[in-house]
Amino acid sequence: MNKNRDIRVAVIGAGLAGLTTAAALRHFGIDAEVYEAAADKRATGAALGVGSNATKVLRELGIDLASAGVGQITDRFELRTQGGELIRRVPMASMTEELGAPLVTIRRSDLADLLHGFLGDRKVNYGAKLTGYRRTPEGVAAEFGDGSVVVADILVGADGIHSSVRREIAGHDEPVNHGYVCWLATIPFTHAKLPPGYAGHYWGRGKRFGLMDLGNGSAYWWATKNVSDDYRSARDSVKDDVLASFGDWADEVVAAIEATPAADIMAVPAWDRPFLENWGNGPVTLVGDAAHPMLASLAQGGGSSIEDGYVLASALASHNNGEEALRAYEESRRERTRMLVETSRQVSKIEQIESPVLCALRNRVLRYMPDSVVRKQNMAPMIFNFPVWN
Numbered sequence: 227m228n229k230n231r232d233i234r235v236a237v238i239g240a241g242l243a244g245l246t247t248a249a250a251l252r253h254f255g256i257d258a259e260v261y262e263a264a265a266d267k268r269a270t271g272a273a274l275g276v277g278s279n280a281t282k283v284l285r286e287l288g289i290d291l292a293s294a295g296v297g298q299i300t301d302r303f304e305l306r307t308q309g310g311e312l313i314r315r316v317p318m319a320s321m322t323e324e325l326g327a328p329l330v331t332i333r334r335s336d337l338a339d340l341l342h343g344f345l346g347d348r349k350v351n352y353g354a355k356l357t358g359y360r361r362t363p364e365g366v367a368a369e370f371g372d373g374s375v376v377v378a379d380i381l382v383g384a385d386g387i388h389s390s391v392r393r394e395i396a397g398h399d400e401p402v403n404h405g406y407v408c409w410l411a412t413i414p415f416t417h418a419k420l421p422p423g424y425a426g427h428y429w430g431r432g433k434r435f436g437l438m439d440l441g442n443g444s445a446y447w448w449a450t451k452n453v454s455d456d457y458r459s460a461r462d463s464v465k466d467d468v469l470a471s472f473g474d475w476a477d478e479v480v481a482a483i484e485a486t487p488a489a490d491i492m493a494v495p496a497w498d499r500p501f502l503e504n505w506g507n508g509p510v511t512l513v514g515d516a517a518h519p520m521l522a523s524l525a526q527g528g529g530s531s532i533e534d535g536y537v538l539a540s541a542l543a544s545h546n547n548g549e550e551a552l553r554a555y556e557e558s559r560r561e562r563t564r565m566l567v568e569t570s571r572q573v574s575k576i577e578q579i580e581s582p583v584l585c586a587l588r589n590r591v592l593r594y595m596p597d598s599v600v601r602k603q604n605m606a607p608m609i610f611n612f613p614v615w616n
């Protein structure tokens with residue numbers, strides 16, 4: 227089955243996409259080295275929801291998040307008003323049962339540790355910032371900031387939304403700013419209104435708050451707020467900003483913010499990029515946010531990065547020619563990732579509505595939407611089928 231066992235793959239970036247790509251390549255018996263610009267393995271902040279699509283892929287790689295002892299299966303999902311009134315329940319337990327894999331909320335650092343553990347002695351090369359690359363008769367020569375050069379058969383850009391590999395392929399463009407800030411944190415936290423496996427999304431006017439049980443007496447929260455283009459969240463006032471924005475929301479929301487040390491609150495802008503049709507060229511391709519950065523509204527940026535890594539490794543293992551494998555990988559990912567980028571934008575617009583009239587209408591539509599529609603809409607982003615190559 228493995229037709230490309232002897233190729234050398236250089237993966238640029240040790241985020242979720244790069245680590246999963248390396249883990250999947252290892253699973254298929256292909257040699258890969260990871261090069262990361264950061265000086266060392268830093269604790270990456272906050273947490274994320276890993277959808278059924280991605281927990282299924284990780285399970286196939288031998289990483290079972292349901293029994294890893296870190297993270298929490300999310301089997302209750304509720305939409306609420308800012309005051310805490312229930313808008314509706316989303317049948318997460320039966321949806322994920324039908325999908326055949328759970329949704330797991332997990333600290334990013336715990337997920338990274340699991341992937342690092344899987345890589346074993348195939349260490350990540352830290353302090354290796356890619357500055358450019360060129361085609362050579364032997365393959366591709368990757369050039370790093372310290373002047374070193376690494377020659378590989380395949381180069382994978384897993385270097386995030388500001389990817390320099392993408393810039394070489396597609397030229398320079400600016401990320402699109404969608405006009406709101408995201409604050410996020412993980413905290414030791416228990417509350418009567420935070421039962422095991424709970425995920426609550428609280429919807430206000432141009433503001434949202436997410437509160438998730440992380441297991442073992444801890445929680446993950448995120449908040450969004452519409453802001454002007456020049457808004458910058460200052461470190462010494464960030465907690466005051468969050469409290470000023472959500473201080474009169476449901477008790478559990480306010481308690482979670484109050485329990486969070488200011489220094490633990492991260493602020494990130496809501497950015498994506500227009501969908502890129504072709505994200506490969508010769509022996510070079512992209513995975514994760516480098517290929518298809520998306521807004522967080524479907525919680526699928528990380529999940530689709532995990533899928534990318536698996537599909538790319540599986541394509542390389544199933545094709546005689548490395549470049550053909552890359553084009554087959556890109557082709558097989560195009561429609562799904564386009565759907566995720568575009569749907570995330572549509573959902574984000576609805577979520578961040580500010581007009582009181584439209585917010586009331588939105589909540590009413592959600593409250594009375596047939597169960598079958600709610601189910602279908604929430605399951606669609608989590609449907610992933612393993613590739614079958616001809």
Ligand SMILES: Cc1cc2nc3c(=O)[nH]c(=O)nc-3n(C[C@H](O)[C@H](O)[C@H](O)COP(=O)(O)OP(=O)(O)OC[C@H]3O[C@@H](n4cnc5c(N)ncnc54)[C@H](O)[C@@H]3O)c2cc1C
Pocket residue numbers: 238239240241242243244261262263264273274275276277354355356357384385386387388389390408410448494513514515516522525526527528529530531
């Ligand atoms: C607020 C928010 C909430 C989110 N929630 C979820 C969620 O619940 N579920 C979900 O699935 N997704 C979620 N996402 C999306 C998810 O975080 C990203 O899609 C995912 O982390 C992308 O991983 P990546 O490896 O592609 O990029 P990154 O995590 O950005 O990693 C890129 C890596 O490349 C390195 N790098 C950059 N340039 C170079 C270079 N020149 N040379 C070498 N290394 C380089 C960087 O240092 C970095 O380590 C969320 C995103 C946000 C902003």
